[in-house]
Amino acid sequence: MTDRSAPPRFALNHMTVPGLDMAGLFALARRLGMNEVEIRNDLMEDGSPGKGDIRTVPADEARRLADEAGVTIISINALQRFNEWTPARAAEAAELADYARASGAKALVLVPVNDGTGQADGERQRNLREALEQLKPILAERGLIGLVEPLGFEICSLRSKREAAEAIADVAGENVFRLVHDTFHHTLAGEDAFFPELIGLVHISGVADPALTYAEMRDAHRVLVNEKDRLDNTAQIRTLLAGGYDGPLSFEPFAQEVHDLKEPEREITASMAFIRRSFAKAAA
Template sequence: MKFSLNHMTAPAMPIADFLDLALSLGIHAVEIRNDLSGNAILDGTTPGEIRKLAEDRGIEIISINALQRFNDWTEARAREAEELIAYARDCGAKALVLVPKNDGTGREDGQRQQNLREALSALKPLLQEAGITGLVEPLGFAICSLSSKQEAAEAIEAVDGAGVLKLVHDTFHHHLAGEPALFPAMTGLVHVSGVTDQAVSVAGMRDSHRVLVEGDDRLDTIGQIRALLAAGYDGCLSFEPFAPSVHALADPGAAVRESIDHIRAAV
């Protein structure tokens, strides 16, 4: 198993310290984010600076997370996409995560699929030219405009996007969506987190419930990982906990190390 660290694991940690955290865990792949206030990328850190920090440590930036509302394609979204793709290219990132609208709009059958294909058709040449992979991440929330990996896979095929566009399998969103199908050959990245709160319903689960993977995880993240690996997935398992309890840890490295040990032993 190959592990990766998403900056959401320790969002207040400056980028250099975050990269050092990954190294201390023997992890040589990270995801950086464009939604962390006061941190790279929003603080104005140049892509060249990010590239040097990573190269000096022998770390690969596997993605920038993320182009939000990508399936609401507008002139403003196109400009945002061009800027993020250029940043990914220049900092050495291999991919850009694509996150759909998640506000209850754009869910109408027919229009939903049309919007998705329009966006992917527009993104495909931009990504191709930069040598960047687009990672489509369906979200399992009921209000999301793209919850189904099946629908995402069909859209990628419809725009002849194989090789440029892949799927993100997120263990949290897979559980919420209740969609059993796996797409290992089309999966470019797996996000892992767990939910240990026994009181919250599945429908009530939110990002704030997402902790590191532990023994009492309700998402069956271990089962999902086993199934993906058995089906041929050989990419990274990237830790992406959103829970404030994780972000407040004085020693996040120790907690991630425990989670890695648990996953290795259980899988």
């Protein structure tokens, strides 16, 4: 049973510190008091493999590094365009799922088409259900969870957690799929539903720039959560925990100013402290 008085716990997504290799990511997580991490296949903006990217680290090496550091790999991020199912996508899904199983990762993040295509009513629902049906055996055979992550951008083919939840139910996928609640995308989508019972992972990041409208916000604006946050991360976190979510809050800022931090450990520690203070104040 969830202890709703317990403070939130945190995880570290490699996108927070893409300049670190995988061993460096795991070591930083432990210094921060975390034992859960997310690894990625998209660390470099130009598409080339980063030094900690799973494309440059064999799965057995990732498992060894995680075991030595005492961390759990909670997900691999990500199978892109998962709801545009093709033979190539099927092959990519199987390859990523094989890596996840061999590395000891628990889940595979599933990211939808985000280029303005596949948005038509009827079309997007069919595409989503087809992809989930095809992914079910790939994931189930390897003992993995598929983490469906709606994106709030206006051009995205899957913006709504409600649509994702309905599709998961329609394909009887509750044992294989969970949702990602991303505080940035939840805000941009204008969605008021949380579905804490279906959430398998929470991504957190803030936007501090006061000049941006929600429609103008992009990944490049996503920073560590602090007192200037415009996304009301702390209220979202409280709602999720009160609803029964008991998983980690995984830091996932994309802003270059975060990636360039000379002392990321200090800044991430400050963000955790801010969130914990806000949580404790609300609970008092």
